[in-house]
Amino acid sequence: MSAAPAEPRAAWVEVPAAPRWWRILPSRVLTFWTVELWRIRHDQQELVTRAIQPALWLLIFGETFTRLRAIPTGNVPYLDFLAPGIIAQSGLFVAIFFGIQIIWERDAGVLTKLLATPTPRAALVSGKAFAAGLRAAMQAVIVFVLSAILRVGLDWNPLHLAAAIAIVVLGASFFSTLSVTIAGIVLSRERLMGIGQAITMPLFFGSNALYPVHLMPVWLQALSAVNPLSYEVDALRVLLIDAPGRLGLDVAVLVVASAAGITVSAALLGRLAR
Numbered sequence: 001m002s003a004a005p006a007e008p009r010a011a012w013v014e015v016p017a018a019p020r021w022w023r024i025l026p027s028r029v030l031t032f033w034t035v036e037l038w039r040i041r042h043d044q045q046e047l048v049t050r051a052i053q054p055a056l057w058l059l060i061f062g063e064t065f066t067r068l069r070a071i072p073t074g075n076v077p078y079l080d081f082l083a084p085g086i087i088a089q090s091g092l093f094v095a096i097f098f099g100i101q102i103i104w105e106r107d108a109g110v111l112t113k114l115l116a117t118p119t120p121r122a123a124l125v126s127g128k129a130f131a132a133g134l135r136a137a138m139q140a141v142i143v144f145v146l147s148a149i150l151r152v153g154l155d156w157n158p159l160h161l162a163a164a165i166a167i168v169v170l171g172a173s174f175f176s177t178l179s180v181t182i183a184g185i186v187l188s189r190e191r192l193m194g195i196g197q198a199i200t201m202p203l204f205f206g207s208n209a210l211y212p213v214h215l216m217p218v219w220l221q222a223l224s225a226v227n228p229l230s231y232e233v234d235a236l237r238v239l240l241i242d243a244p245g246r247l248g249l250d251v252a253v254l255v256v257a258s259a260a261g262i263t264v265s266a267a268l269l270g271r272l273a274r
Helices: 021-042 044-050 050-067 078-095 099-107 110-116 123-149 156-184 190-203 218-225 228-240 247-273
Strands: none
Touching: 021 050, 021 123, 021 228, 044 078, 050 078, 050 123, 078 123, 078 156, 078 228, 099 110, 099 156, 099 190, 099 247, 110 123, 110 247, 123 156, 123 247, 156 190, 156 228, 156 247, 218 228, 228 247
């Protein structure tokens, strides 16, 4: 009699562990940067329209208050004092509505496909955040050009300009994650637009972008002290007009705020995709 065939052994397939998010972060950031560059290249009109607002702030508000000398800024001309604040403001206005793009991707089914990949959510959010930072950096370059035309007394040292753009990217990354967090809570474009418009002006006017902190009332000084935009503006003034400040503290606050924003928005990404 022939021996009964042996039963095949069960094959154990070892599923590889999901990669750590910081290991694949550079590739995801590069991917989303490439996508964002493609969008900017095919929608250059948006860059032109977004340049109108900082131009108006510098040309009208800055030039007028420089002549009036209504806001004391020491030995620094008010237009020089204002320019770093307008750079930060431009990045804020770009990033604070970035959650609308996430909602559009959810409605188009793109977000669900992204979440189905083995990419950790923190890496996805980080890539999106730094993509918003890239668009904010474009705005900063536009303000640099306007400042050169208006002969604003900025420090044109290439290293300082590069560091300033890095600060803008970091600040925009935080505000974009704030927008994604709000999107994960309200789940609709209309509500996000309403909340974004409601908090943009308080963030801007509650910072040191337009006037020194010591001129503010006490309650506004307290708001400025917890406003990340104030730390971004302060870092930009240290780099661009050699103003006294605490650059290390400013960078640390922006890094911690961005990390917290990435953590919270990544936790809400699944809720947004449902």
